Amino acid sequence: SQQGEEDPQALSIQEGENATMNCSYKTSINNLQWYRQNSGRGLVHLILIRSNEREKHSGRLRVTLDTSKKSSSLLITASRAADTASYFCATVDNTNAGKSTFGDGTTLTVKP
């Protein structure tokens, strides 16, 4: 199956709630990145976490990385309607420097 698989595929929550998305991968990685995409637009980089880091914060975003389980999670706290988008994780291969593999994404809908 595909490197960088997000879970769930779709998530619908109310404004103000927290949203958690998960990503699993298979190979050894250099770093893992999360991106956001509004419908039909280019992806926007949110956060990068290196393989020797366990947790990283950026505003309302919190990313964790567990290299032993080959998984990462993205938590968006106090969600807003404007957070409605698709979220992708991307793994950067440790053996094929620079090669990024994106998952299929989680579609998040935040209802006002």
Added chain:
Amino acid sequence: DSGVTQTPKHLITATGQRVTLRCSPRSGDLSVYWYQQSLDQGLQFLIQYYNGEERAKGNILERFSAQQFPDLHSELNLSSLELGDSALYFCASSVYGGNEQFFGPGTRLTVL
């Protein structure tokens, strides 16, 4: 605005034809990536260039080719087009391979 430009924005062509998509990376970025995004295949990595040289290859068909020029802009050539090639084609750039990528707005290709 990510600083990455792509032309054209939209392209409508017929099966069997050949098209060229163009990408200008952010100033200072040496790596350029090409991705294809379709509804059924998700975001697929096609190819990466670093300072004019091919760095990594993904699911790029033999009918597709790319290159990065000395001024660092890149072109993706798609030939013998098929209906299934209809998709959004994104270019992204980064300073080096493996860093955060900045995505262009994409070229929407429709093959009739």
